[in-house]
Amino acid sequence: MLDIQITKTTSPKAKPADESKLGFGKIFTDHMFVMDYAPDKGWHDARIVPYQPFPLDPACVIFHYAQEIFEGLKAYRTADNTIQLFRPDCNGQRMQDSADRMCIPKIPVEDFVQAVKTLVEVDKDWVPHSDGASLYIRPFVFATDVGMGVHASRNYTFCVICAPSGAYYAEGIDPVRIYVEDEYIRAAPGLTGFTKCGGNYAASIKAGEMAEQQGFAQVLWLDGVEKKYVEEVGSMNIMFKIDGKIYTAPCTGTVLPGVTRRSIIELLKDWGYEVCEEHVAIADIMKAGHDGKLEEVFGTGTAAVVSPVKELDWKGDKVFISGGKIGELTQKLYDTLTGIQWGKLPDTKGWIVPVCKG
Amino acid sequence: MLDIQITKTTSPKAKPADESKLGFGKIFTDHMFVMDYAPDKGWHDARIVPYQPFPLDPACVIFHYAQEIFEGLKAYRTADNTIQLFRPDCNGQRMQDSADRMCIPKIPVEDFVQAVKTLVEVDKDWVPHSDGASLYIRPFVFATDVGMGVHASRNYTFCVICAPSGAYYAEGIDPVRIYVEDEYIRAAPGLTGFTKCGGNYAASIKAGEMAEQQGFAQVLWLDGVEKKYVEEVGSMNIMFKIDGKIYTAPCTGTVLPGVTRRSIIELLKDWGYEVCEEHVAIADIMKAGHDGKLEEVFGTGTAAVVSPVKELDWKGDKVFISGGKIGELTQKLYDTLTGIQWGKLPDTKGWIVPVCKG
Ligand SMILES: Cc1ncc(COP(=O)(O)O)c(C=O)c1O
Ligand SMILES: Cc1ncc(COP(=O)(O)O)c(C=O)c1O
Numbered sequence: 250m251l252d253i254q255i256t257k258t259t260s261p262k263a264k265p266a267d268e269s270k271l272g273f274g275k276i277f278t279d280h281m282f283v284m285d286y287a288p289d290k291g292w293h294d295a296r297i298v299p300y301q302p303f304p305l306d307p308a309c310v311i312f313h314y315a316q317e318i319f320e321g322l323k324a325y326r327t328a329d330n331t332i333q334l335f336r337p338d339c340n341g342q343r344m345q346d347s348a349d350r351m352c353i354p355k356i357p358v359e360d361f362v363q364a365v366k367t368l369v370e371v372d373k374d375w376v377p378h379s380d381g382a383s384l385y386i387r388p389f390v391f392a393t394d395v396g397m398g399v400h401a402s403r404n405y406t407f408c409v410i411c412a413p414s415g416a417y418y419a420e421g422i423d424p425v426r427i428y429v430e431d432e433y434i435r436a437a438p439g440l441t442g443f444t445k446c447g448g449n450y451a452a453s454i455k456a457g458e459m460a461e462q463q464g465f466a467q468v469l470w471l472d473g474v475e476k477k478y479v480e481e482v483g484s485m486n487i488m489f490k491i492d493g494k495i496y497t498a499p500c501t502g503t504v505l506p507g508v509t510r511r512s513i514i515e516l517l518k519d520w521g522y523e524v525c526e527e528h529v530a531i532a533d534i535m536k537a538g539h540d541g542k543l544e545e546v547f548g549t550g551t552a553a554v555v556s557p558v559k560e561l562d563w564k565g566d567k568v569f570i571s572g573g574k575i576g577e578l579t580q581k582l583y584d585t586l587t588g589i590q591w592g593k594l595p596d597t598k599g600w601i602v603p604v605c606k607g
Numbered sequence: 608m609l610d611i612q613i614t615k616t617t618s619p620k621a622k623p624a625d626e627s628k629l630g631f632g633k634i635f636t637d638h639m640f641v642m643d644y645a646p647d648k649g650w651h652d653a654r655i656v657p658y659q660p661f662p663l664d665p666a667c668v669i670f671h672y673a674q675e676i677f678e679g680l681k682a683y684r685t686a687d688n689t690i691q692l693f694r695p696d697c698n699g700q701r702m703q704d705s706a707d708r709m710c711i712p713k714i715p716v717e718d719f720v721q722a723v724k725t726l727v728e729v730d731k732d733w734v735p736h737s738d739g740a741s742l743y744i745r746p747f748v749f750a751t752d753v754g755m756g757v758h759a760s761r762n763y764t765f766c767v768i769c770a771p772s773g774a775y776y777a778e779g780i781d782p783v784r785i786y787v788e789d790e791y792i793r794a795a796p797g798l799t800g801f802t803k804c805g806g807n808y809a810a811s812i813k814a815g816e817m818a819e820q821q822g823f824a825q826v827l828w829l830d831g832v833e834k835k836y837v838e839e840v841g842s843m844n845i846m847f848k849i850d851g852k853i854y855t856a857p858c859t860g861t862v863l864p865g866v867t868r869r870s871i872i873e874l875l876k877d878w879g880y881e882v883c884e885e886h887v888a889i890a891d892i893m894k895a896g897h898d899g900k901l902e903e904v905f906g907t908g909t910a911a912v913v914s915p916v917k918e919l920d921w922k923g924d925k926v927f928i929s930g931g932k933i934g935e936l937t938q939k940l941y942d943t944l945t946g947i948q949w950g951k952l953p954d955t956k957g958w959i960v961p962v963c964k965g
Contacts (some may be wrong), residue, residue, distance in 0.1 A: 274755025277666055302662040307768050308635055312749050314811065315673035315805025321755075342752035352812045387755060391670050397632025397679075397745060397770060399842060401812050410665050412755060437831045439790055441810045447673025448806015452799045454674065454710045454759050473795045474832050484757060 251284070251295040251360050253367050258299035264413075268379040271415035273552065274387070278372040282364045282409040285393075286354050292407065295364065297371055300410065310402045311393040317349040317447045319389035321551050322508070324369045324411075326376045326383075327592030330607040334367060334386075335590050336600050337362045339508040344388065346506075347444035353390055361388065362602070368409050370605045379418025381587075385552075417553045422575050422583070424559035425466035427482060427546075429531055430456045431564055435480065435503075437473030442480075442503035449569070457483055469561065471531060472503065478528040485548030485556060486510040489529065489536035490578060491537045492544070499526040509549040512600065513582055522578075531563055538568030545576030554590075555583045609642070609653040609718050611725050616657035622771075626737040629773035631910065632745070636730040640722045640767035643751075644712050650765065653722065655729055658768065668750040668760045675805045676705040677747035679909050680866070682727045682769075683739075684734045684949030688965040690727060692744075693948050694958050695720045697866040702746065704864075705802035710759035711748055719746065720960070724765050728963045739774025739945075743910075775911045780933050780941070782917035783824035785840060785904075787889055788814045789922055793838065793861075795831030800838075800861035815841055825906070828920065829889060830861065836886040843914060844868040845904030847887065848936060849895045851902070857884040867907040870958065871940055880936075889921055896926030903934030912948075913941045 258279045265271055277300055284295040291589025310316055320340040324332055341361035348355045361434055365386055369376070376384040384420030388409045392402030433456040441553065453468075460468045467483035480498045481487055486507040488497040495517055500506040517524050537543040546558035555576040561568045570576075575583075589601065616637045623629055635658055642653040651791070666672055678698040682690055699719035706713045718825035723744055734742040746767045750760030791814040794800025800948075801805055811826075818826045825841035838856045839845055844865040846855045853875055858864040875882050895901040896919065915933040919926045933941075946952030947959065 274666070281665055300665070302664050303659040304662050306660050307658070307766050308632070308745075308770070311669065311805075312675060312747055313677050313745070313805055314808035314812075315675060316809045317670060317673060319671050333931075350813060351809060352816055385755065387666075387671070389670055397743065399812065399815065401816055407667050408670075412666070431953055432797055434795060437792060437795040437798070439792035439831065439834075440795070440798075446806070446809060447669075447671060448799075448804070448809050450672035450757050451674045451709060451804060451806050454672075454757065456710060457757065458710055458759055473797065478799075586808050 251363050252256070253364070254296040255371060256296065256298050257371070264375065268377050268382050269415065269419065271377065271382060271413055272387055273414045274412045276412060278375040278411045278413070280371050282368040284364065286405040286409045287505050288403050292354070292356060292360070297368055303406070306395045307468060308392050308395045308397065313397065314353060315447045316353065316392035316402055317389065318344060318351055318353060319387060319445050319447070320344045322365070322386050324376050324384040324386060324604060325590045325592070326378060326607050329592070331592060332376050332604045333592065334365065334602040334604060336508050336512065337365055337602055339511065340388070343445065343506060345445060348390065350441055350444045351446050352404060356393045356407055357534065364388070364409055366604050368411065368587055372411055373605055373607055375411065375413050376607060379416070383414060384602065385411070385412045385414040423472050424557040424571070424573060424575055426464060426560040426562070427469045427558050428460040428463065428465040429561055429563035430460070430468040430470055431476055434476070435470040438502055443500065443505060445505065453483065455534055464473040465562070472528070475499060477530050479531050479534060480504050482548045484552065485550035487546065488513070489534055489543065490545035490576065492542045494523045494525055496525045496527060496529045507549055509551055509554060509572050509586070512586065513549050515598070516582060516585055535561070535563055535566055535568050538570065543568060543570055545579050546570050547572065547576070547579045554586050555579050609721050611722070612654040614654065614656050615729070622733065626735050626740050627773065627777065629735065629740060629771055631772045632743055632770045634770060636684070636733040636769045636771070638726060638729050640723065641728040642765045644763040644765070644855055644858065646761050650712070650714060650718070655726055661764070664753045666753045667757065668752045671755065673751035673758055673805045674709060674711065674760055675747065676702060676709055676711060677745060677803050677805070678702045680723070680744050681909060682734050682742040682744060682962060683948050683950070684965050687950070689950060690731050690734050690962045690965045691950065692723065692960040692962060694866050695723055695960055697869065698746070701803070701864060705804060706748065706820060708799055708802045709804050711763060714765055722746070722767055724962050726769060728768055731963055731965055733769065733771050734965060735771050737774070738851070738886050739776065741772060742770040745768045745770070768773060780915065782915040782929070782931060782933055784822060784826045784918040784920070785825055786818040786821065786823040787921035788818070788822055788826040788828055792831040792834065793828040796860055799875045801858065801863060811841065830886070835888050837889050837892060839864050840906045842910065843908035844905065845906050846871070847892055847901065848903035848934065850900045852883055854883045854885060854887045856886065865907055867909055867944070869910060870944060871907050873956070874940060874943060892919070893921055893924055893926050895929065901926060901928055903937050904928050905937045912944050913937050956958065
């Protein structure tokens with residue numbers, strides 16, 4: 250158990266007046282959780298303080314060698330005004346896996362969850378009330394050593410901040426066009442694809458911007474070795490329903506093991522679907538599309554829950570899916586997961602972690 | 608031409624008393640160069656100010672998505688007390704290439720060089736006097752937008768800091784043991800290997816630390832696709848002299864195009880050597896070693912100039928080089944390059960850019 254010192258702000262900010270204009274991750278709550286690491290003390294000095302800047306020496310490792318990792322999850326307000334989290338232990342566990350790869354000292358999963366819960370409780374009035382809106386939570390760890398040597402830092406800071414965020418589908422669920430990226434890659438075996446490290450995202454910006462300029466929502470990454478097998482989309486895992494079966498890339502080091510992905514796989518199996526965690530060639534997906542067997546395609550991630558795909562473009566070849574509408578199974582997954590998250594459906598899986606009354 | 612506003616510190620730090628204890632990149636000079644980028648203003652507000660921390664909002668992109676690039680070069684003090692740079696335009700050009708890949712707005716090469724020269728002149732008393740010691744210069748650009756969206760930032764800061772650094776070979780040139788990394792990789796086609804972006808270095812820490820624990824100085828990276836061809840070492844390019852010819856990996860996107868590499872290739876060609884910028888299989892290097900044809904192996908980089916390699920370990924197989932001593936050609940390259948850099952040899956190439964009298 251962390252001993253968390255709480256210092257509340259004396260000048261709280263005004264809460265956003267119009268929840269329909271929140272957007273994603275643009276405004277932040279009154280407080281943040283902070284904890285430091287030093288070699289002789291381990292993780293120490295857990296505290297909640299007013300949201301404030303970090304003064305960083307220009308020679309701090311973070312500016313130069315990007316030794317940093319993060320997580321992303323949400324707090325939901327239910328109809329009976331309970332504030333709750335969805336599988337925060339999965340995020341805590343994934344952060345440990347990221348830490349291990351990036352030579353960052355691990356935070357015990359219980360401490361991670363306690364930090365998140367305590368901060369959300371302090372800032373509970375910031376959890377939005379309107380349908381589909383939620384409090385986005387961003388835990389992150391960054392190296393704080395000062396100096397130019399390329400080494401694991403000795404000192405770190407763990408911080409959690411929160412951003413009240415609008416409904417992802419404020420205008421209704423809108424299937425997206427996806428560009429299959431065949432020049433740039435996101436990951437390769439032996440690199441950091443399975444982690445949420447800053448460098449993965451920096452490297453992905455260029456392809457994302459280029460696709461966006463052409464009217465695509467995100468890119469679909471292919472494997473880094475052969476550029477042949479589908480991996481994931483910009484910030485989501487991706488699933489394909491072909492001939493009744495569900496296919497998605499396996500988590501073998503290059504793909505981020507999404508909490509949503511994992512939850513959806515469990516639901517699908519409960520419902521009797523065959524789920525194949527396999528390397529599937531993009532050529533086979535396109536062929537299934539042309540043969541009328543590609544029934545549904547959807548991204549999965551914390552932000553959108555599911556994001557139906559209506560079009561895939563690969564080297565000029567195009568495939569259109571579900572007549573541009575959300576597929577039946579995609580819709581059922583969306584309803585089930587959001588139902589559990591917002592407390593409209595019973596939590597038969599033990600996925601919900603209540604925080605407090607709102 | 609930048610209009611650089613200079614604000615000098617009113618409380619200069621004490622200069623290091625013992626230059627033999629400087630180490631690398633640990634202490635910093637009195638000032639730093641800073642310039643900001645905004646979409647409507649471009650790069651603006653060029654200034655030299657006292658060395659000081661940046662106050663960074665915890666939601667600043669830099670903590671989360673590592674949109675950042677850097678450079679590294681040195682200022683040298685000659686016997687007649689001139690302070691000079693070595694090919695700073697090459698660093699400026701390379702920073703543009705990094706910027707392009709990372710969606711960061713480019714800085715004109717002249718402005719980059721002017722920023723470096725002006726800062727070095729302001730802090731000229733910090734350029735070490737002792738043999739082999741120099742002023743390490745670290746230009747870097749980082750994203751400064753606040754918010755959680757994964758996009759190119761709209762705002763950036765360019766900063767230059769300087770660290771007086773000790774002679775790399777204070778105890779004489781000491782050949783090193785190199786571990787050929789066969790699990791982790793550093794780069795792959797379509798990724799960011801040719802850039803100096805923070806993420807490349809964060810991803811490389813783990814392999815480096817593991818090799819160090821086993822007594823190796825650095826790792827030799829193999830290509831990310833087949834793990835078959837040699838690429839570069841931790842923070843240096845690498846060259847192999849086999850049967851009189853020099854082999855080094857080509858700069859085709861995965862390897863950092865070193866300024867030292869490029870300068871050495873030019874010298875070698877002047878001296879009549881055949882230089883092959885080719886993909887060379889590690890198996891062929893090891894075979895050449897066992898056949899007695901691997902005459903010299905050396906890393907090349909700004910920090911060490913050249914770093915002779917005495918041993919390569921690949922999957923348990925070991926090859927020993929030059930009887931554990933620095934090779935004749937490696938020594939000649941070291942003497943020539945350091946001779947030009949410190950003004951002991953004439954600069955027939957136009958590589959030297961004088962800054963000021965010291
Ligand atoms: C690259 C990437 N893949 C997949 C995901 C989906 O993961 P999760 O379901 O845990 O949000 C994310 C978002 O976190 C991501 O950034
Ligand atoms: C990965 C890597 N390769 C090679 C080099 C050598 O480049 P340069 O000769 O420009 O210092 C460096 C150092 O800058 C480096 O970090």
